Amino acid sequence: MARKNLIGISSSDQVPTTPTDVRPIAGFVPPKVRSAPIGGITRTLGNITQKVERAQDIEKQLAEGKLIVDLDPALVDASFISDRLGMDPTDLDDLVEQIREHGQQVPILVRPHPTIDGRYQVAYGHRRLVAVRQLGFKVKAVIRELSDDQLVVSQGQENNARTNLSYIERALFASRLEDRSFERDVIMAALNVDKAALSKMLSVVRQIPIELIEAIGAAPQIGRRRWMELAEKLPIAQAELKRILASLSADNSSDQRFQDAFDALTPARPIKDTPKSKSWEPEDGSVSVTVKASAKKAVVTYEAKDGPSFATYIAQRLDDLYEAFRKSEKTSTGV
Incomplete structure (x- = not known):
């Protein structure tokens, strides 16, 4: 006669080995198994990691010139190449009033000063820098690592774009x-x-x-x-x-x-020698004589009905006329 299973468990019955195999107590939910510990240390490490990543991101964006920052104008120097012959006082006053009323709308571009730690050097935006200095404001700026070549190209192209030189x-x-x-x-x-x-x-x-x-x-x-x-x-x-x-x-x-x-x-232009004109004619109007005289030349014109014949008459008597002219000159000068 076969022996009875004294503890009442058949070979087909299995003892539960995991919590999921056990019927839960009413109202009780077993906690989930966690793969990693949590606590103050984990949270602290996470915060540190986020801050480092954020700092690295800010540093990268600053290097690439993607962030606008507020700088103390006293820390910003002019470009090493001047591109202006002074600033028009009226234009500068207008810019000061515009920034006073509406703020600085366009940032300037600067680079870390190549020889002085903690200072900056302007690539473009000199007028805006002067204006905010007068107002006592911080200057809005983009900071970018620039070589000398890159700085002057940026400086020149900005001036070309704004057409103010x-x-x-x-x-x-x-x-x-x-x-x-x-x-x-x-x-x-x-x-x-x-x-x-x-x-x-x-x-x-x-x-x-x-x-x-x-x-x-x-x-x-x-x-x-x-x-x-x-x-x-x-x-x-x-x-x-x-x-x-x-x-x-x-x-x-x-x-x-x-x-x-x-x-x-x-050079002063020489005064043009404009001929002076004088006309003469007898009462009967048979001859019209016009004399146009300048300092070096005189032109006598004989016109009207008797003009040509009168001109011939005078030409035939030029010797006598000239002699009379010389005598009149001696009389007038006393020589």
């Missing part, structure tokens, strides 16, 4: 770049001009003394042709240059000073 200012900018040994390709890119136009710019600046250009100023209404015409009138003696410089009034606009300098370099 005169012809002679652009020509001076080109000359200063060449004096610093920048390649012609870089200068042409900065000014957006071809080789021929650049050569003309440099020629104008080389022919006109820099002190005369600075005394005239930006002259925004004076273009390439007029500056080339002025250059053709030079060189002149140093004494003459000093006389012209002294005659240019700071009270006049720069356009007027250009015209004054141009006129001073233009």
Whole structure:
């Protein structure tokens, strides 16, 4: 007789081995198994990671010039290449009022100063920088790593886009770049001009003394042709240059000073010798005589019915007439 299973478990019955195999107690849900521990350390590490990634992202965007930041204007220096012959006070006042009312709408472009830690150098936006300094505002800026070539190209192209530099200012900018040994390709890119136009710019600046250009100023209404015409009138003696410089009034606009300098370099035209005319005719009107005389020439015209015959009569008596003329001269002069 087979032995009975004393504990009542058949070979087909299995003891549950996992919580899911056990019928849960009413109202109790077993906790989920976690793959990793949580707690203060995990949260702290996560926060640190996020901050590092955020800092790296900000640093990357700053390097790429994608972020606009507020800078203390006192930490921002001008470009190492000047592109202006001073700032028009009226235009600057208008810009100050515009920023006062509406804020700085367009940021300036700067780079970290190449030789001074903690300072910056402007690529473009010099007028905006001066305006916010006057207002005591922070200056909105984009910071970008720029080589010298990249800076001057950015500076020149921004000025070209905003069309606020005169012809002679652009020509001076080109000359200063060449004096610093920048390649012609870089200068042409900065000014957006071809080789021929650049050569003309440099020629104008080389022919006109820099002190005369600075005394005239930006002259925004004076273009390439007029500056080339002025250059053709030079060189002149140093004494003459000093006389012209002294005659240019700071009270006049720069356009007027250009015209004054141009006129001073233009030789006075000789007064045209306009012949004086005198007419004579007898009472019967048979002859009409007109004399047109200038300093070196006289033309006598005989007209009317007896004009030709009267002219012949006079021609036949020229010796007697001339002798009478000489006697009258001696009488009048007493010689």
